[in-house]
Amino acid sequence: EAGVAQSPRYKIIEKRQSVAFWCNPISGHATLYWYQQILGQGPKLLIQFQNNGVVDDSQLPKDRFSAERLKGVDSTLKIQPAKLEDSAVYLCASSLERPEGTEAFFGQGTRLTVV
């Protein structure tokens, strides 16, 4: 079974530029998440989708971050404009709906460096 695919693996941009990340979840997984992991910290949820609807985006900085999940499959996360403090690893994860699914499966992440 293929895992969660993310691209790119690494990205370096200057502050105030824009950037986009892509995620392809495990086939059949209705729930998709984007997490932000700052160096030395645990992952923090940015947004959770159920199919193509948003379940939770309470911690998404909506003035600069946006995310979409078209057709309930792939998802993109965009930052515009980027700030230095956005430097982090952005992890995408997917899971089955409860009660069938209890754990999330993670991609390898995209490491963003803002200079």
Added chain:
Amino acid sequence: AQSVTQLGSHVSVSEGALVLLRCNYSSSVPPYLFWYVQYPNQGLQLLLKYTSAATLVKGINGFEAEFKKSETSFHLTKPSAHMSDAAEYFCAVSDSGNEKLTFGTGTRLTIIP
């Protein structure tokens, strides 16, 4: 709101010694609890999970954890450490109604030859 606290941001053990990584949780509803491992430049891999069945949970790579409701704990153990166990370990909590994970701050495990 749910949360987990991992005691000790860095733990060092000798190869062959017992590994004990501590996690305490806070939840207003029966929790689901998870341990994930993260190797350098990799995503998170599930080690084991507790979902209200057996309180002693066995995972991959010889790890296990015990759910203790009275202590609100879910500590991770391994009887004998290997060099390959060196990584960052995260405890996480969710509840039966929502798959969203809340992570602890992580514990970096170093194995001393």
